[in-house]
Amino acid sequence: MATLGNLVAGVAHEINNPIAFLKGSLNNAQDYIQEIFTYINCLHKYHPQLAPEVTNIAQEIDLEYITEDLQKLLNSMNLASERIEEISASLRTFSRADTLEKVPCNLHEGIDSTLLILKYRLKANDKRPAIEIIKNYSNLPKINCFLGQLNQVFTNIIANAIDAIDTSISGQIFADIPAKSLEINIYTKFLTQEKMIIICINDNAGGIPEEIKNHIFDHLFTTKEVGKGTGLGLAIARQIVEETHNGKLTCNSTLGQGTEFMIEIPASS
Ligand SMILES: Nc1ncnc2c1ncn2[C@@H]1O[C@H](COP(=O)(O)OP(=O)(O)OP(=O)(O)O)[C@@H](O)[C@H]1O
Ligand SMILES: [Mg+2]
Structure with missing residues (x-):
């Protein structure tokens, strides 16, 4: 990387x-x-x-x-x-954190540069209207981290959400999909007492079936066709959040409603 x-x-x-x-x-x-x-x-x-x-x-x-x-x-x-x-x-922002040591960074900058990189995938195409990004940012303190690696986490999670939305609408005709009905919500919080940063990214796509929920973080686990997914995205994301930044990456999903990924990172990681 x-x-x-x-x-x-x-x-x-x-x-x-x-x-x-x-x-x-x-x-x-x-x-x-x-x-x-x-x-x-x-x-x-x-x-x-x-x-x-x-x-x-x-x-x-x-x-x-x-x-x-x-x-x-x-x-x-x-x-x-x-x-x-x-x-x-x-x-440049996106790749900036190729630092050897953790440096103080604003995570919102990381998320925003990731969104810009993924913009071409969010905009309307011949199959669906644009995917709306709804941001709810709180005040976050800068934290010592490898921003480049965390950007990779944001990219993997948001790219998965886009894939899930695309899958959930496949088979529907464009005219039947209301504009602004496809959403990815991103909200951030700082828990002052726990000194913990929380970033939640959720989509309103199809959700994850019960039988595969326990496998999504496994290395090489993918439900995508060959050439589309390698099954590494979430495994890498978890490693970056949990091992490199002493945090937690969890998933909460309801079939038919959507999926939320929560990233928790201690401000003193
Ligand atoms: N937001 C989501 N909604 C529904 N399913 C999801 C979502 N995010 C992940 N998944 C499921 O988890 C699986 C593993 O995700 P992961 O990112 O690790 O691999 P991948 O996306 O298949 O491949 P890649 O290595 O290209 O990321 C996906 O194949 C998909 O089945
Ligand atoms: Mg992925």
Whole structure:
């Protein structure tokens, strides 16, 4: 995982230069295009009678539409490059905890960067509307931890919740799934007396059948098809929470209603 963390941080770093260039160029392009439009408008003003060849070309290329659409395109390109910047920043936060020792971290930052990484899986697709993330964060103290590893825990649990939601709606047609009906709730609490941080992640997917509940944390236990799941996610998550951070990772699930994973980490772990 440390190697993967370095790789991710390296990639994020490498993306920064071309993206800065792209943003700068887009800004210049926007200015230039504006100037060209000013020129064309001025030309029209003093030469309203254009040669037929010129008017024909304007019609052929649908100049009016292009002019309008070009602005929209440039705006979208700007938004897209800002988004890449955000992702790159998140990748860096996400991989930051490749520290040799535990360092004080804000767990909410970890959860948020994980959510950004998983955003592409949460958004609407041709099978279902978007999955809503409902966050209820309390005030958490910073704790000494390996944030990169805890991010891995959040990723595994949230990815499982998304898989479970996708499975629970399979067979239903899109139009029958109400918008905002697919949810993942994340709430955090700090128990001041016990000095314990609690993070709960729950989904409203199908829940876990009784007969497999006792196996979900086993190494290589998976109910997913070959190529989709290796059955390592929760085993690794439990190891990170319980062995590396002296905490507890538990699951509470009701068939047909949903599943909740609770992460408890002592603030002095
Ligand atoms: N939120 C959930 N809802 C329903 N079932 C779940 C949920 N989370 C985990 N499971 C069950 O627990 C099993 C083990 O999960 P785990 O994350 O360890 O492995 P996996 O997701 O199958 O594979 P991967 O190694 O890719 O994570 C899953 O195959 C699934 O059956
Ligand atoms: Mg998994």
